Amino acid sequence: MQAYLGVKFHSDNRNRPLIESITEVLAAAGYQTVCIVRDLEGWGAKSFAPSELMERTFAIIEEGCNFQTERALGSIKT
Template identity: 40%
Template sequence: MKAYIAIKYHINLENKELIEEISNALEVNKIKSCCIIRDKEEWGRKTFSVEELMSISFKEIEISDFIVVDLSEKGVGLGIEAGYAYAKGIPIITIAKEGKDISNTLKGISKKIYTYEESSDLVNYFKRLKETSIIHNSI
């Protein structure tokens, strides 16, 4: 099982720790993940044109079983990735830190929405998703 992680990226990698925590929460539950900044851009060591980046992202979304959209911080790219996944029939799981606004549009296309207080809460959340077969039933 593989998840695509959609999250706002920063040149200064200010949310690298959060990306790693989401990745680890998936990995603990035996879910592989792809995060473009981590896996393809190698934390900023490689750069791509916008066209290349979107092509790479779309290919990774297509070979994922579901995407995890972290909406703790909004970004146009997140909407593009979520919309692409939805158009391809790939389940969307939206997560966000408590108190963050999740747009009605994203609520409308997400299979599940989860707000977390601490990123460590995600380990149990992904475990429950697997146990209840929410992800499997959506595929």
């Protein structure tokens, strides 16, 4: 199973430990995770135009990923 992790990314990677913790929990539950900041941007090593980033993101989600998101008020699953 695949899970797309939608999470607020910070340029200084201050929430990288949180992202890594969430992906570890999902991996333990049997999910392969996709996280844009980690997988496409290499933790800030690469950048994309917003339109290209959204195209790539939607293509990943449409491949059949479960969708996990984090927001300031907590986490939700859709």
